[in-house]
Amino acid sequence: MALEDFRADAMRCTRCSYCKWIPFSLVKSWEFSKGCPSVDYNNFHNYSGGGRLLTMLSLMDGRSEVTDQVVDIAYKCQLCGNCDVTCKVCRYDMEPLAGIREFRRTLNEQGHVPATYPAIIARFRESGNLFGVSQARRANWADGLGLKQLGAGGVDKTEIVFHAGCRYSFDPSLKTAVRAAASVLKRAGVDFALDSAEGCCGGKPYDMGYREDFVEMAKANLARWSAAGVKTVVTPCATCFHTFTRLYPEIGSTVKVLHTVQLVDRLIKDGSLKLTKSVPMTVTYHDPCHLGRQGEPYVPWNGQEVKIYGQAVVYDPPRPRYIGAYGVYDAPREVLRAIPGVELIEMERSKEAAWCCGAGGSVREAYPEFNAWTAGQRVQEAKSTGAEAIATACPGCEKNFAEAVSADGAKMKVLDVLELVEQAL
Ligand code: SF4
Ligand code: SF4
Structure with a gap:
């Protein structure tokens, strides 16, 4: 383009x-x-x-x-x-x-580019991740969980790979959420492996406009998955989910992608997960942009723009229309409703009308005040529901809300949906 x-x-x-x-x-x-x-x-x-x-x-x-x-x-x-x-x-x-x-x-x-971008992309190029941390520490979040590893002395093949993503892998404040997601899948008997050589999905460089860096990162992930026989990638990160489902197909990916809330929804419905303990809590759910309105399935299109009578522009064949209506909205809500004791209260702006957490588009890295203001607006909306907790399904949203709630002095908890599921097991 x-x-x-x-x-x-x-x-x-x-x-x-x-x-x-x-x-x-x-x-x-x-x-x-x-x-x-x-x-x-x-x-x-x-x-x-x-x-x-x-x-x-x-x-x-x-x-x-x-x-x-x-x-x-x-x-x-x-x-x-x-x-x-x-x-x-x-x-x-x-x-x-x-x-x-x-x-x-x-x-x-x-x-x-904004002033902060050169340093950010340099970190990606040198270390392979947003935080500039050694890749050798990527899977440390899973220490003690006894999870299967792909590579690094573990298995050579796996049909299902768990992709944690950069934020969950390297931000200690999000460790509880990613450990909960992997533990819940293990308790349900899902046969998956962590990827010892997991690379950044490339979504952030794509949004920053570094398209070649994105392609390089995507091809490295796809090559490793192909060699390992991976058929399904499961991720607890909404941004990785969007990158894998909407951006990877543009460079030829056919791998199946599930967000952990989608898989857990199925596991609850087929009886593999039994939520027996009560978690008495009023909860409002925040739709991450990348899982909600941008989480619609990719539709291939290879048409062209044509003019009718030299004026009106149309597309032949008609172009797919991403209207936000078919994002991942039901799975997280059905998971929350399946937890005994949880009462779900919707915010006024939900699903395709949800207000962004503020972190998207690398605003968190480039414009911290704007990022914090946006998150603060959403926290006010969450507070207006009277809920005790904001639940979400994205590490960027969780991080932003935790900071905004703290800045506001509100008493609200900020949790990932699967942390609540783990409490109910
Ligand atoms: S909604 Fe916005 S982008 Fe669309 S036609 Fe109106 S002003 Fe233009
Ligand atoms: S911040 Fe505004 S202009 Fe940017 S994607 Fe969202 S709605 Fe569109």
Whole structure:
């Protein structure tokens, strides 16, 4: 793709501003009606999905040039995808989110990136992960769990591999959640192995616009899985899930991917997991963007853009439309409802209308104040439900909410769904 491939979208944008809100049919109150953290925080049209398309068009037409402000507009966005969902309620065939990603890739290739990016990508290239920690320590989180290892003196083959991801592997504050996820699968008798040579999924470099780094990381993972006979990858990380399901197929992956909440939902339903202990708690569930509205299955498309009567742009054959409605919404909710004692209370903005945790699109790394503000907004919404805990299914969301709850002084617990499952076993 190239920026020019989004010219039709940019020209078709009617500046209606619908992408600044959640779909109007889902609005329950003025307080929680906004959908785009970026335009809400920056309070200027160019920071919305439509505003970014407008900025791209101006650059393509040579009416403006890349300034620090343009760089800020391109990257101060969580790539949460709310604009993609709301735009498609009224429009056909527009892809604001894909356009913003291409905007970033183009600027990145020209050397225009936020100040923190060079150090971050250097860490990825030197150590193979976001944190710059030795890869030899990647599986330390699983010490003492007695899990099967792929490679490093363990097994040579496995049909199911457990991919923890960088955050779970190296952030000690998230260790309880990832250990719970692996322990629950083991208790259910799932025959899986950890990958001793697990590499970063590449999702973060992709979002930062470092497309070649992403391809390199993806190919390394796919080659190792292929050699080991892996048929299914199970991950507790929503970002890895999205990367494997939506981005890897673009470079030829056919591996089956499950988020741990999907697998655990099946294990509860087929009787492999029996939740017997009561966990009395009111819980509100936060849909991670990468598992929810961006967690829809990949649909291959190899068509072309054509013009009717030299005017209207259409796609032949029709392009798949990712509208956010078919993300992974039911599995985490059904798992929570299966836990004795848990009462699930929905936030006003849920499923495809969920407000982002703030961490997406590398905003956590590049714009810490904006990241914290966005997470704080979601914590206020969670508090308004009266729930005792926020449960989620993504390490980025969990980390952000834990910090935001602490900053707020709220009494809420922040948990992964599978931590609650483990308590119920
Ligand atoms: S991107 Fe879509 S929703 Fe946003 S202003 Fe343009 S047409 Fe409207
Ligand atoms: S991806 Fe999210 S933060 Fe970025 S413009 Fe769209 S709605 Fe706003």
